Amino acid sequence: MNDDGTVNRGALPAIFNPEDLNALELALRIRDKFGGKVTAITMGLPAASAILRESLYRGADDAILITDKRCAASDTLATSYILSRAIKKIDYDLVLCGRQAIDGDTAQVGPQLAEKLSVPQITYVEELLSLENRSIVAKRNIGSGWQEVKCKLPVLLTVVGEANEPRVPVARRLMKYKKARTPIEIEMRLKQDNPDANEDELKHLAQRKIGELEEKGLLMKQWDLDFLGADLQWCGRDGSPTKVHRIQSVILTARESKTVEPGEQGVADMIHELIKDKTIS
């Protein structure tokens, strides 16, 4: 936890959010059937590059890391703004997101992003029923039942875990893309390997390495807020209307309680007591 109550993401390993895997899988199936190109985008620390590599192993055609210190402490609104700036740079028909993240569970970024892109949203997608004449038909799980909806492209979908069984990484792709890197990963690695090199030398080394990877198709894209032309007042802490007021460890109120022996007699006595006070009728 940081001093301001936001999560210190640097202390956590980057994980592939489960429902984002379902979104990626749906995207790959759509591409395999109808053609097109799948671009995986994530915003995060340099370590999030691992998620992009994982996307390439599974079949993504392109990968983009949005990383910038000024993204730190972004809430869902600022995150959706930054993502929208990146997506607007891409020619797209469909944006697929996992319904929600496994940590916050807010399910907010998808609809917030759709609004920022001025495209409709189909949330809780469980199945893609058809895609023809630039119209999509999808089945939504709305809890109390299902809805089949049709919508013209472009549209944003949020995908639920029931949608599919994500494929496992393909060995051939894994062998190829395990060497894929984002520029920042290259720079960090060079710095680590050459502790005595000065800035210019490191820059030179990095440029060479980046050029090599690019030639082999192993360079993952990396965009910062300047490249996105993002308005900083909507990014990071400044762009986040929600702030942490307080974090509390839960203080449990001691209740009047009884310890029951885990034997026939103890259990029978407890049941008897609950019947007597009419808790059990």
Added chain:
Amino acid sequence: MISVNRKGEVWVFAEQHEGKLEDIGLELLGRARMLADNLGVKAAAVLIGDEVKALAEKLCHYGADKIYVLEHPLLEHYQANSYSRVIYDLVHKYQPQIMIYGATSCGRDLAPRVASATKAGLTADCTDLQIGDHENKDVVHKNLLLQIRPAFGGNIIATIINYDRWPQMATVREGVMPMPEPITARKHEIITEKVHVSHEDLPLEILNERKREKKVNLKASRIVVSGGAGVGSKENFRLIWDLANALGAAPGATRAAVDLGFIDHDHQVGQTGTTVRPSLYIAVGISGAIQHQAGMNSSQKIVAINNDPEAPIFDIAHYKIVGDLNVVVPMMIKAIKARA
């Protein structure tokens, strides 16, 4: 985004489907009433649909001083685009300081879209809402909405605020706020708003809709027997069903048990499942994460069975049984069957 204003009302999105109000809106009005009284402002409901004005009176009984009625044939069925559009216009016109939505599939589709358009903050799945002050570098922001929710696993409760970009918005799950007692004598004011919607605001074509009966009614059950990951397997979850059957209880579960596939999500008790307040709650093989406790700690009596004496569930249990659930649960079933 609207600016901070102290006269703004407290709003509730009153969800209705096919001309019938959802309970969630009424539950939220109970809390909105309390927050509005605390702030000395009016509580209002936002009612959207086609020919729904007749529902306004009930909203008043449950706590609304004012009901904003937004009617249009194109608003008959909910869509994120059309509903967020008209709420956006309404928010900018009347500048409420607080707006609360149910964390239903509709509310979770709608609220973020409104938040994004208005550039306002939104906190999901709050388990409590209060009014309080926030101090930041010698500046005191008075009377903010404290948006309280469990956070990031572990036993941590976070309180979220928004002090510069309003309205302050939050979603709350059904059943979290107790249903208020209706007061039929309350006076109310209906404000019929002219709305501008066109077919362009309806990008989705709803082709088909199929209802699904919930597999269990946890909220209405006097007794709930829940199993956690500690139950071990779907097969062993039979024990939970057997104990529930013996008691005429509803079977519940933790999120972990649901994620492990032991039982359907309909049975999930907790922050992201159902909130229950039964006479008796029996927690079997449940460690007691704060997210689970949020959905059951108002139960009148809690019995916990766990082989780990350090499990947090024991801190809130009235009857603590440290032992093997595979031994204890059959004993309980036997004792229940032996009664009378």
